[in-house]
Amino acid sequence: MRTRQKDRDVPGPQTPWDEIVPGLWMGGHYWTDTAGELQLAVAGDEFDLVVSLYAAPGHGPAPGVEHLVAEIPDAPLTAGQLADVQQLARATASAVRDGRTVLVRCHSGYNRSGLVVAQALVELGTEPAAAVELVRRQRSLWALHNRVFEDYLAVGLDVAALLTGLDTPA
Template sequence: MRTRQRDRDVEGPRSPWDEVVPGLWMGGHVWTDPAGELRAAVVNEEFDLVVSLFARAGHGPAPHVDHLVAEMPDGPLSAEQLRAVQHLAAATHEALRAHRTVLVRCHSGYNRSGLVVAQTLFLAGLAPAAAIELIRRRRSPWALHNATFVDYLTTGLDVAVLLTDLEPP
C-alpha cells in the first residue's frame, strides 16, 4: 500500500493522528511506524466526532460515533466542495465549543484534513499564517503542502468559493 503516489518525496505521517489544539485532532487512514512499516489508522471510540474527507471500509469509527463524510480530491476543489469544507469546519467548531473531541482525517492527514482544521481554527479566531504554522508544528512539516489549499486559506474560503463559481465548467 502506498501513502503518497503523487508525492513520493513526502514523508509519511509518524502517528495515526495528532492533537492540534485541545480536543481537535488531525490524522489519516495510514501512518508509518518507527520501523518504517505502513500501518492502518483505524479509529474506534476515541473521539466524539470523526470528520472524514477520505473514507476506506474498515477504518471506523464505531457505529455509535458521529461521523461526517465528504470525500474530495487532494487537488483543486469545486465551489460545492469548498462549501462542504466550510460546513465541516463549522460543525467541528461547534463540537469543540460543546467540549467534544473531534478527529478530522483524510488519507495521510496532511492536506484535506489540514484545510478543515485550519478553517476551524479561523472560526476560533486564529489568523491564517498562525493556523498553518500550528498545524505544521503539531501534525507534520508536510501538513498543508498542497499550495492550492494554502491559497484557499490565505485568500479566504468565501472568496475562493466566489472565484471558483466564476470558472467555466
C-alpha cells in the same frame, strides 16, 4: 512497502493522529511506524465526532460515534467542495466549542484534513497564517504542503468559492 501514494514525494506521517488544540485532532487512515511499515489508523470510540475527507472500509469510527463524510480530492476544489469544507469546519469548530473531541482525517492527515482543521481554527478565532503554522507545528511540517489549500485559507474560503464559481458554466 511504500508508505505513500505513488504520486507523492513526502514521507508518511509518523503517528495516526495528533492533537492540534485541546479536543481537536488531525490525522489520516494510514501512518508509518518506526520500522517504516505502513499501518492502518482505525478510529474507535476515542472521539465524539470523526470528520472524514477520505473514506476506506474498516477504518471506523465505532458504531454510535458521529461521522461526517465528504470526500474531496487533494487538488483544486470546486465551489461546492469548498462549501463542504466550510460546513465541516463549522461543525468541527462547534463541536470543539462544546467540549467534544473531534478527529478530522484524510488519507495521510496532511492536506485535506489540514484544510478543514485550519479553517476550524479560523472559525475559532485564529488568523489564517497562524492556523497553518499551528497545524504544521502540531501535525507535521508536511501538513498543508498543497499550496492551493494554503492559498484558499489566505484569501478566505468564501472568496475562494466565489472565484472558483466564476469558472463554472451557468
